[in-house]
Amino acid sequence: MSHIDCSGADVVVLKYMKTGISIVLATLLHLQTARSQSATFDITYAGFTPEAEAAFEYAADIWSTYLISDVPIKVNAKMVFLLPGQLGITFPNGEKNFSGAPYADVWYASCLANAITGVELNPGEADIDVFLNTSANWYFGTDGNPGPTQYDFVSTVLHELCHGLGFLSLGNVEDTTGSFGLIFAESFAPLVTSFTWPDLDTLPGAFDMWLLNNADVLLTTLDNPSAGLKTAFTSNAIYLESPMVLATNGESGRIYAPSTFTLGSSLSHWNEGTYPVGDPNEFMTPFAADGHANHIPGPLTLAVLDEIGWEITDGLPITNITAPAAPLMVFPNPATTGISLSGDAMQDAESIQIFSATGNRILISDATTTLSISQLPAGWYTVYVQTATAMYTCRFTILEH
Ligand SMILES: [Zn+2]
Structure with missing residues (x-):
């Protein structure tokens, strides 16, 4: 028993260290606000109709109002055939160990790294590749009013761009082993990223730094790779706890971690059952409802973006309080x-x-x-x-x- 107590104490110390680091970071960012501005997006479209392009632009404009960065966020947006049931897939480019990085040996979405440093670290490369399913029954209007069997394109683009901003895990499962930073370009075939997929080198992402198992142990402190990580990733009991999430929500957020691991879905979303359609935090759950729109990221998601290093504009709405839940x-x-x-x-x-x-x-x-x-x-x-x-x-x- 004493051994368990000891390791518990270690975790507590580690959490406080991280709290300290984020307070320093927040202070530095605050000092920079005088020269910062709302983020801008530089988007390259392939396969888009004019109305799809206008809806994508509308979604990017919403993120522009929430985020502050001096460096334009470069997005490649493609309409392609994805599997039935998939609405979109997003790949952020990555940077690590850049000047001002909050943690060493941790991956950051490149647009976030650029925002933190104020310098374009990846000239000539996109920050985010977004693939959207051309065969889905989309609603391309921007008024958040899809028909009962239509999927709201603006809501989906907002969700996908959020992954591109760094709301995603680098956790993966292969056979009996769970890992951080062992995701390879081949995993996504036939999709190919416009930038060279980085060697993730068994390193976690900024989002992963705050994931806990149900014994309150940080997942990044477990052996990597290991069977223990697979057990955690498929435990249906993963939580994201950070100072800003606690300040916003009063308790940790519950992460989607079903018993069957799905790359891109498991770990990279809030738990569907905890935040169902109509919940203020439904925005980053893995499943979208047809006939329903949400154009506001929600408090938990914004707290996570803030925690991983984004500077968020004050005073904007953070919940979609007017969105009615679908009747079915x-x-x-x-x-x-x-x-x-x-x-x-x-x-x-x-x-x-x-x-x-x-x-x-x-x-x-x-x-x-x-x-x-x-x-x-x-x-x-x-x-x-x-x-x-x-x-x-x-x-x-x-x-x-
Ligand atoms: Zn998603």
Whole structure:
């Protein structure tokens, strides 16, 4: 027992050290504000229609108002065919051990490194590559009012750009081993980044520095790579705790860490079930709801960006308090074996039907909030919920079982 107490004490000391460092950093950044300005984006588009481009621009403008940087953020935006159920994938370029880096031997999104140093550290290279699924049912309007089966493009771009700003983990799982900084360009084939994928060299990212397991142990203090990291990454009990998150939220934020690890989804989002659609922190959860928009990052996400080194403009809205929750939601989406239905429609639901993408009725059921879908093949489906007064629909995806 005494051994456990000792290691607990070490963790506490380590946390306080980090608190000290971030206070110093915040002070330095504060001194710089006189010469800083809102961030600007320099975006190169491929495969975009004019309306898609305008919506992307609108999303980048929203981030511009929140972030402060003297160095333009360079983005390559591409519309491509992704797997059904995927809306977008984002790859930030990275820098480490630059002048003014808050931690040595830790990766920072290059746009963040540029913002911290005030110097463009990666001339000629993009900071962020964003790939968006050309086959998704997008709503390209900028008024946050998608149709019931449409995905709000602005919301998705805001979310993807947030990963590009450094809201992501460099954790990975290969067979029985979990690791930080062992993600390779081949992992994303056939997608290829516009910049040379850096040798991550088993180093964590700035976001990873604040992840705890449910024994309050910092994941970056565990052996890397190790079976223990895989156990943690798939424990469904990972938390992000930092001084700014605690100040904002009163407690740590819960990270998405399901029992099956998915690169790009696990660890790099808030937990879907903890922050469902309509929650002020829904913005950086792994699943998007159709028929729903959110153009405001939310307090937890902004606290994390602040913690990893971004200077955030004061006085802007941090929650999407006016966004209504969709009347019918499917979780998880995409799904594999079962779905849960929620939302106001379920309160007086009378019957439920599921139709395939080609319009065949696959299932009819009395009102229930959970349905097994393990017998259904992969693809797009629409669930219809009939109440005494209305019919509600929600589209969802079933992945290969
Ligand atoms: Zn995401």
